[in-house]
Amino acid sequence: MxxxxxxxxxxxxxxxxxxxxxxxxxxxxxxxxxxxxxxxxxxxxxxxxxxxxxxxxxxxxxxxxxxxxxxxxxxxxxxxxxxxxxxxxxxxxxxxxxxxxxxxxxxxxxxxxxxxxxxxxxxxxxxxxxxxxxxxxxxxxxxxxxxxxxxxxxxxxxxxxxxxxxxxxxxxxxxxxxxxxHRQPFPGPGLAVRVLGDITKEKLEICREANAILNKHVEEEGLHKDLWQYFVVLTDSKVTGVKGDQRDFGYLVVIRMVQSFDAMTANVPDIPWPFLHKVSQEITANVPEITHVSLSLSNKPPSTIEFE
Known part of the structure; x- marks a missing residue:
């Protein structure tokens, strides 16, 4: 010690x-x-x-x-x-x-x-x-x-x-x-490793807004006390969606929430489904460029905490 x-x-x-x-x-x-x-x-x-x-x-x-x-x-x-x-x-x-x-x-x-x-x-x-x-x-x-x-x-x-x-x-x-x-770790390259594919100001702003929504709800629910990191990844994939009665074609984002002690290993904890539904609905309602929200369930190893 x-x-x-x-x-x-x-x-x-x-x-x-x-x-x-x-x-x-x-x-x-x-x-x-x-x-x-x-x-x-x-x-x-x-x-x-x-x-x-x-x-x-x-x-x-x-x-x-x-x-x-x-x-x-x-x-x-x-x-x-x-x-x-x-x-x-x-x-x-x-x-x-x-x-x-x-x-x-x-x-x-x-x-x-x-x-x-x-x-x-x-x-x-x-x-x-x-x-x-x-x-x-x-x-x-x-x-x-x-x-x-x-x-x-x-x-x-x-x-x-x-x-x-x-x-x-x-x-x-x-x-x-x-x-x-006890601040949540944040990678030095910042959102560059949470915006997959090419980097543009528009994509960074989409990721930034979605991430802020997740952070707000995590902290309001007190979940941050047991989490190492929690963030949103903007993928470089687009998926079909529906806005009103019209077809939409927007980004897929992934929510990543992990527990860890020293960042060498990490696990995805049980996350309340009502919480995830609420976050997903608010992201798609408030960030119009996003059509679909997914959840990452992979531990480290075999994954790393960040996507890139």
Whole structure:
């Protein structure tokens, strides 16, 4: 079992020793991993740290505003709007591994631009053990591990050997609020791996709206307390439907809800059918581009938590 206090003390000392007087930028997403990494680095080097939050246009509804409001008054925080840049780079790309590679490289381009402005030498990331285990096992690459050749910034990953439950323990010990420590994990590539096929602003908005409906009902019913992740996937398939007395032809979306301890395995729990019916009806009623709602029932393994 990890000694949380000892880990924090050693991590702070390691960051201080490596960084010395240099400036550091951190890739802050607002998720638990990057938030805990930010808190550790802030304890170690204070104002030498600049937290960069990149709005790549692949976020959930209201997420950029939520992250900014959470962090802007607590640390040296900067929001960079790069939506058009990311969407343009992903245009026409359908292969999920290629998407992850493009997003990872685009993030680095943005961070290196920002580092030049601040004079930072280091990029600190919230990489954790499942990220590199899955990447090295060729299960799927993680955007923060698909780094380009010729990278100028030096990488620091203080949480690299931890699993999610251990990261949460560190966050609690550092005094982060439960709203961050127990926040639902969200992939770095964002909705790019939840919108199957090619990425467009229209498809992202459809996924975003459907996902917001699911999230609202999960939280109203209190189901989020027992779930690791819950989200909607917009498939690249269209199916026939009926709107009024007219034929419709809209998207198929899939609801994915799983329980997990450390993200290495996951299972689909029993979900109340009245809840699923209510969510399905509200999605099709309020997102006109969607005709059909399905439920994913596959555990990890053999599936992964994300579809791509």
């Amino acid at each position: 990890m000694d949380t206090k000892q880990f924090i003390e050693e991590s702070i000392e390691n960051i201080k020793n490596e960084v010395q007087d240099e400036k550091v930028i951190i890739a802050l997403s607002g998720g638990v991993d990057s938030s805990v990494a930010t808190a550790l680095a802030s304890e170690a080097i204070g104002h030498q740290l600049e937290a960069i939050f990149v709005d790549h246009g692949l976020l959930r509804k209201g997420e950029a505003e939520e992250v900014e409001n959470t962090f802007k008054d607590k640390i040296n925080f900067k929001l960079v709007n790069a939506e058009d840049e990311f969407i343009a780079a992903l245009a026409g790309v359908t292969d999920p591994e290629k998407k992850r590679e493009i997003i990872g490289h685009k993030f680095i381009e943005v961070f290196e631009r920002e580092a030049k402005k601040s004079g930072a030498k280091y990029l600190l990331q919230g990489t954790i053990a499942p990220d590199w285990i899955e990447s090295e096992g060729n299960i799927k690459s993680h955007h923060n591990l698909t780094l380009p050749d010729g990278l100028v910034l030096e990488i620091i990953e203080p949480l690299r050997e931890l699993y999610k439950d251990e990261v949460r323990e560190v966050g609690t010990e550092l005094g982060l609020p439960d709203s961050i420590v």
